[in-house]
Amino acid sequence: MKSMGRRGFLTATAVGVGAGLSTHAIASCATANENETSDKASDISLRDKDLRFIGTEETFSTRELMVLNDRLFLEDTGLAELGPRRIGAMDEAGINVQILSAHTPGVQNVPGKKGIDFAHRLNKLLVDGPMATYPGRFQAFATLPLQNPEASADELERTVREDGFLGCLTNGIIGKKFLDHPDFEPLLARAEALGKPIYIHPGLPPDEVFQIYYSNMRPEYQKEFQDQVLSISAYGWHQEVVTQCIRMIASGVFDRHPKLQIIIGHMGEGLPFFYKRILEKMSEVTEKSLDKSFEQYFHDNFWFTTSAFPQTELLDLLLKYISVDRVMFATDYPFANMKVQTDWFRGVDLPREAKEKIAFRNAEKLFGMKV
Numbered sequence: 001m002k003s004m005g006r007r008g009f010l011t012a013t014a015v016g017v018g019a020g021l022s023t024h025a026i027a028s029c030a031t032a033n034e035n036e037t038s039d040k041a042s043d044i045s046l047r048d049k050d051l052r053f054i055g056t057e058e059t060f061s062t063r064e065l066m067v068l069n070d071r072l073f074l075e076d077t078g079l080a081e082l083g084p085r086r087i088g089a090m091d092e093a094g095i096n097v098q099i100l101s102a103h104t105p106g107v108q109n110v111p112g113k114k115g116i117d118f119a120h121r122l123n124k125l126l127v128d129g130p131m132a133t134y135p136g137r138f139q140a141f142a143t144l145p146l147q148n149p150e151a152s153a154d155e156l157e158r159t160v161r162e163d164g165f166l167g168c169l170t171n172g173i174i175g176k177k178f179l180d181h182p183d184f185e186p187l188l189a190r191a192e193a194l195g196k197p198i199y200i201h202p203g204l205p206p207d208e209v210f211q212i213y214y215s216n217m218r219p220e221y222q223k224e225f226q227d228q229v230l231s232i233s234a235y236g237w238h239q240e241v242v243t244q245c246i247r248m249i250a251s252g253v254f255d256r257h258p259k260l261q262i263i264i265g266h267m268g269e270g271l272p273f274f275y276k277r278i279l280e281k282m283s284e285v286t287e288k289s290l291d292k293s294f295e296q297y298f299h300d301n302f303w304f305t306t307s308a309f310p311q312t313e314l315l316d317l318l319l320k321y322i323s324v325d326r327v328m329f330a331t332d333y334p335f336a337n338m339k340v341q342t343d344w345f346r347g348v349d350l351p352r353e354a355k356e357k358i359a360f361r362n363a364e365k366l367f368g369m370k371v
Contacts, residue, residue, distance in 0.1 A: 041347030048346045048355060051094070052371045054363040055338070057199070057265045057307040057330035058098035062125065065102065068110070068118075078334040079103060082130040086333075087137065093338035095331070096360070096371045100126055101141040104171040105203045108146035115145035119155055127163045139369060141169040141199055149183050153190035160194050166367040167196040167263075172203020172237060178244045180251040188257050197261035197303065197366060200244060202237030202269070241269040245302065246278065254301045255291045261366070262302050265330055267309035271298075272317040299323065303366060306358070308332035310344035324354045328362045 061079045066072050078085055082100075090098060107118040122143045130138045142159040144152035152168075159165035168191065170179065177183060179200070191198050205213070214231035221227060230236060241264050254260060264271070271278075275298075283294045292300070304322055306315065307330035318327060331341040345359065360371050 038347075040349065044349055045343070045346040048352065051342075051346055051355060052360045053093075053095045053097075053329055053342055053345075054360045054369075054371060055090075055095050055098045055331050055333065056263070056305050056328045056363055057201070058100055058333045059103050059335065060100050060126075061103040062122065065107070065118075065122065068107070069103075069105065071103070074103075082126075082138075083133070086130075087134060089333070089338050090137065093331075093342045095338055095342065097137060097139060097369075098333070099139045099141060099166060099363075099367075100130070101169040101199065101201065102143040104201055106143045106169075106171055108144065108171055108174055108203075110145065111147040115147055116151045116155070119143045119145040119152075123155070123159050123163065123165070131163075139367070140165050141167050144168050144170070144187070146170060146174045146184075146187075149186045153186040156187065156190055156196070157194060160196055165196075166369065167191070167198060169199040169201055170203075171201050172240055172244075173206055173209075176206055178247050180244070180248045180253050185256075188253065188260055192257040192260040195259070197263050199263040199265070200241055201265065202232065202241050205231050205236055205240065238266055238269040241266075242271050242274070245271070246282065249290070249294060249297045249301075250282065250286055252290065254297050258291075258300075260301060263305060263328075264302065265305040265307040265332070267306055267311070267314045268304045268318050268322070271304075272314070272321055275321045299326070302326065303328060303362075305330035306341070306345070308336040308341075310336075310341050312344075312348055315348065324350075324357055325362060327358050328366070329359050 059079060060082055061071070061074065063072070063075070063080060066074060066080070078089075086098070090096075102122055107115050107122065109115075110118055119142075123140070126138070126140045131140065140159075140163075142156050142165045144155055146152050156165075156168050159168075168187075174184075179188065179198070188198075204210075210227075210231055214227045214236060216222075216227040245262065245264060248254065248262070279295050286294050290297075299322070302322075303326050304318060305328045309315075315327075329341075329345060331338045345355070348355065350358075364370055
């Protein structure tokens with residue numbers, strides 16, 4: 001597809017057509033019963049107004065990175081602003097710490113020395129910029145040159161040991177490979193050895209996948225970027241992340257790397273809805289090939305964040321299957337409003353101890369940090 005058609009669709013998600021839309025849709029659909037629920041939520045919000053928050057999926061970019069990925073149309077979103085505007089939004093929402101990660105697809109499609117150098121510059125920019133200017137307010141996931149897995153492993157270790165980074169973030173399919181491909185063994189092994197997680201964020205589908213699954217031949221649809229949005233935030237990239245996670249379990253990644261930890265966002269990327277079905281079917285065909293039950297890997301090797309999905313019914317479904325000890329708060333800023341997310345979570349009807357775990361304590365434990 002042409003550059004604007006393939007990448008320009010993110011304009012829609014940047015202004016609210018994507019994951020952040022649910023925020024406004026929920027707010028506009030109140031019924032009498034929901035008003036009663038709202039009153040109760042207000043009482044709970046008052047009780048929990050002093051909650052601390054660590055945002056675990058908070059995005060940034062630079063002009064150079066936006067030029068590389070044809071996304072200068074995102075300049076006005078605040079994506080590249082790592083100073084007063086972002087700090088002001090954090091203060092208004094009550095976010096104590098943001099863990100920053102480069103906007104998808106980062107530099108993971110840039111080959112050779114150019115990709116290695118670009119990743120290094122982005123990582124040092126955070127250390128020398130917002131992390132130094134606002135001590136304690138920002139942490140970071142490393143941006144990696146994933147076309148070179150060995151260099152990625154080395155950059156991950158460097159950022160962890162020299163700069164105190166908390167792990168790394170990848171963006172969907174890397175070229176035409178998922179993380180379970182043997183090429184990425186050096187990165188998986190290094191992350192496990194360092195005790196640092198990999199956050200799997202969605203990414204753009206390869207062109208072949210886009211054409212088969214999402215492309216619509218009716219030209220009037222192209223005016224609204226309908227097929228492009230379908231391929232990412234409306235549906236496609238959520239399913240892709242779950243597919244990658246299932247592949248990693250089925251291919252024995254966690255038998256080879258039992259201590260490796262993976263984070264996924266967006267309230268589990270649809271996994272809670274399919275959870276029982278996946279276990280029923282995949283357990284049948286992996287019983288003799290894996291060291292543990294298929295389900296156990298979700299409890300031993302995965303963490304889940306709430307990014308961009310301030311919906312209590314989805315949180316309830318996630319917690320039906322996943323321990324509250326493995327769920328963390330996130331906002332998906334600037335593509336979702338931070339204050340909407342924290343206001344929602346303060347009103348969620350959960351015990352205070354459980355809410356503290358999700359809001360900040362689980363992140364403190366996983367990342368070895370303190371608010």
